[in-house]
Each structure stands twice: as structure tokens, then as C-alpha cells.
Amino acid sequence: MPSERLSVVVTRRLPEPVETRMKELFDVELRDDDAPMRREDLAAAMRRADVLVPTITDTIDAALLGQAGDKLKLIANFGAGVDKIDVATARQRGILVSNTPGVVTDDTADMTMALILAVTRRIPEGLAVMQSGNWTGWAPTAFLGGRIAGRRLGILGMGRIGQAVARRARAFGMQIHYHNRRRLRPEVEEPLEATYWESLDQMVSRMDIISVNCPHTPSTFHLMNARRLKLMKPSAVIVNTSRGEVIDENALTRGLRSGEIAGAGLDVYERGQEINPRLRELPNVVLLPHMGSATVEGRMEMGEKVIINIKTFADGHRPPDLVVPSML
Template sequence: MSGHKLKVIVTRKLPDPVEARLGELFDTEFNTADLPLPRESLAAAMARADVLVPTLTDRIDAGLLGQAGPQLKLIANYGAGFDHIDVATALGRGIIVTNTPGVATEDTADMAMALILGVPRRLKEGADLMQSGDWRGWSPTALMGHRIGGKRLGILGMGRIGQAVARRARAFGLEIHYHNRRRLRPETEQALGATWWESLDQMLARVDILSVNAPHTPSTFHLLNARRLKLMKPSAYVVNTSRGEVIDENALTRMLRAGELAGAGLDVYEHGHNVNPRLRELPNVLLLPHMGSATVEGRLEMGEKVIINIKTFADGHRPPDQVVPSML
């Protein structure tokens, strides 16, 4: 593979230094419009490319993979999540899939912590009041929120990001509780001051704030369905910086509108950018446009990982961030 430059097609605009380096190393085509490629354009790219560099806005299913050219041997995803790629079909066709794990851990945990602080303290309502020009001065009873010190934080998904959230939350005086497929090692639990709940239902009934940090897989789709959300206290808050599909968004919206939950802070949504319009109307909901990993440093590091994965593949070696069947 080292005898010629690989044909690399990038589906979205990436940071300038990342594109510059990709252009130096490979025969690279870029998407200058920075809009998601239509399905037919994505299919055409996969028919020509040796390497495809997609993002989470590209739905690469079995149908598209069936149209890939025989020369497409690597999908080097720009991002840690890979639920938008039919990895099993790709692997069955001899196409390696890589991702960029670990890069966004601290950035996403920072954003989760911002929402954990911001929603109970009614930051959105306060900011809206100031922006509108309607503030008439301080009042003893205005915009009273809730302190978070001493409250119970439930973390759903205790991987790298969940643990990073736990470290931050503990510093703010929150009690750490978590539910995970596998229990953490005792020394990790002790370091985080974390209590494991084998039963998600039992944990949900007891926490004051829930932070969702689980990936989207078939087993986590609507893991927080209407039944489970109803187990939570009416005074509880829900924060999600992982994947929107983990929560039944319609059920969450109904409960927030009915006062059956105190509030929510969301950075991700079940249907991508098509956010439930009723969510936008609620004053106790802080909505962000999938900003969790949006730092200059993080985006550059993601690009570096993509380049390393492609370069390693081009040199005939196993890419360091290969997605393997046990991860599915």
C-alpha cells in the first residue's frame, strides 16, 4: 500500500490543520460545503475511495456498504462513537473500521458537569431574563434553584466519561451512584467514592440528578423509557451528553411538561438535529447543540488519531483504534 498515495475522501469540513496534514500525506478529497453528503454522494465516494473519513452525521448502513468499491478497505471515523456505521457488515466485507476513543473524555465530562450545575441552578432562565432586558433587580425569592452539594448523582454508564464526570461531581459534594454493565474494580470505586447499583430501576428511584453517559447500542436504545423515567422523583433532573437514543425523548418531554421531572440538560437528541419542538418551549430545560466535544484541542486530537489510523493502515500494520467485534 505504500507504493501510491491512498485515495482518502473526507465527508465533512475538519479543522484546517487536520485537513492540511491529510492533504500532505494522502490523495485527499474534502467537503468544502460542510453539509452532510447526500446518500448518493456518499455512495459515490465509497465507490472511489481507498479510505473513507466519515462523521456521526453519515449513516453508513449495509445498503451503502454494498455499493462500496473493492478498494475501500478502511473507514476511519472522525469521532469516538460508531453506532452510525454498520460495523458488522463492514467487517464481513473485509473493511476495517477505526474510531478516535478517549479524546473527548474530559471535554464531554466538563459539559456534563456544566449541565449538572446549570439546570438545578436555573442558569438558562437567568440568562434569558438578562438577555430580554426584563430584569428589575435582585429579589429574595427570584429564580431560586437547588444546591447540588449533598445530592445523589446517578451515572448511567461508568466508562471513561462516566468516571470523569464522577471525579468532577465528587469535588462539588455530590454523592456518586452508578449503574454499569460491569461493576468497577473495588479500588476504582473507592477512589471515586462510587456506589454500584446492579438494578438500574432501584438507582433511578433514589437519585436527585441522573447523568447519562452510555453509548448507543441495541441494548441501550430507549433504556430510559417511560416506565423507567416514571421511577424517578419529581424533583429529579436528567442530563444527557452521550447519545439521544438512550432516552425516549417523547416520554421525557411529556414528564417535563407535566411536572413529573424537575428539569433536564440535553446536548444530544433522539432524532439528531430534529429536536422535539415541545422541549424548546420549556423554561426548565437547557438545550445545547451537541457541543460536548467541541473544543479546539479535542477536535485537533481527533484529527491526529484519524491520521495515525490511516497512516498505520497504509504502512501495512493494524491501526491502533480498530473497532473489533467485542466492542459491538
């Protein structure tokens, strides 16, 4: 019966087919505008919903969870990253947390390669000249970038996305190196011809390109700090399609301005939308508005996973993409 359907509150606009399917299955509150929910509205939603469907723009900390009533039983995150959700506190309060892993792997890896090419081949500089109407024609020394074939790529975080980046980079002729909490199994490592570095410092100091592909956890906050950024070769570039908090953004800006780092390609930022204004002014930096997972196909798959997690929970079973504190 309709009265027995789970009450679901969605915090952001989702693709229309996803919203329509949710409307068919649940008693769902959808958003008319696409602005993030204010904290007080988020707290109110958590008091009236059985299920909350937040996104990475929502911070659900212990204080906010303390304002949730007894009704809330599941936080079904639209996205893989749950670093803004206090999963441990949620579990203590009897609230399950699910996410959408694996959906954005290929999309994010594609964007990583796009950033590597954009920085090393100076694509934004070329675009700017064409859009300004100031191009005077081809010249032998104009817009000289660097060939990526043969370059050493150091991948920081060799999970699903890191491995997908490695496969693409191999096809471009790059040499694959990586640092990870655990070394990959030989059957995974060998096809990639990947070299494992137990010491992140040693890897960083020898790479031509660093790709950040690890999640944000307390142990990875500012993993690329001022000291490690100074270890990079002056000719090296760094790209980040993972989480902005992994890089000390102010230290990165200083390194780029002083010429200690050759370039950077960033899709994520340490303080969300508050980007260091000096970073915007640099010609050797490519900045994107968190587009790594922004494909129609990816967003639809995310929505499908959210619906499956809620439906499985509604049927009295464990959501297939349940997040537990030990995973983090």
C-alpha cells in the same frame, strides 16, 4: 510516489491543520462546504476511495456498504461513536473500521457538569431575563435553584466519560452512584466513593440527578423509557451528553410538561436535529446543539488519531484504534 498514496475522502470540513496534514500525507478529497454528504454522494465516495473519513452525521448501513466497491479498505471515523456504522457488515466485506476513543472524555465530562449546573441553578432563565432587559434587580426569592453539594448523582454508564464525570462531581460534593454492565474494580470505585447498583430501576428511583453516559447500542436504545422515567423523583433532573437514542424523548417531554420530572439538560437528541418542538418550549429544559466535544483541542486530537489510524494502515499494520464487533 504520489500515485501510490492512499486515496482518502473526507465527508465534512475538519480543522484546517488536520486537513493540511492529510493533504501532505494522502491523496485526499476535502469538502468545501460543511453540509453532510447526501447518501448518493457518500455511496460514490465509497466506490472511489481507499479510505473514507466520516463523522457521526453519516449513516453507513449495510445497504450503503453493499454499494461500496472493492477499493474501500478502511473507514477511519472522525469521532468515538460508531453506532451509525454497521461494523459487522463492514468487516464481512473486508473493510476495517477505526475511531478516535478517549479524546473527548474530559470535554464531555466538563459539559455534563455545565448542564447539571445550568438546570439546577436555572442559568438559562437568568440569561433570558438579562438579554430581554427586564431585570428589575436582586430579590430574595428570585431564580431560586438548588445546591448540588450533597445531592445523589446516578451515572448511567461508568466508562471513561462516566468516571470523569464522577471525579468532577465528587469535587462539587456530590454523592456518586452508578449502574454499569460490570461493576468497577475496587481500586477504581473506592477513590470515587461510588455506590454500584445492579438494578437500574432501583438506582433511578433514588437519585436527585441522572447523567446518561453510556453508548448507543441495541441494548441501550430507550434504556430510559417511559416506565423508568416515571420512577424518577419529581424533584430529580436528567442530563444527557451521550446519545439521544438512550432516552425516549417523547416520554421525557411528557414527564417534564406534567411536572413528574423537575428538569433536563440535553446535548443530544433521539432524532438528531429533529427535536420535539414541545421540548423547546419548556423553561425547565436546557438544550444545547451537540457541543459536548466541541473544543479546539479535542477536534485537533481527533484529527491526529484519524491520521495515525490511516498512516498505520497504509504502512501495512493494524490501526491502533480498530473497532471490532465484539467491542460493541
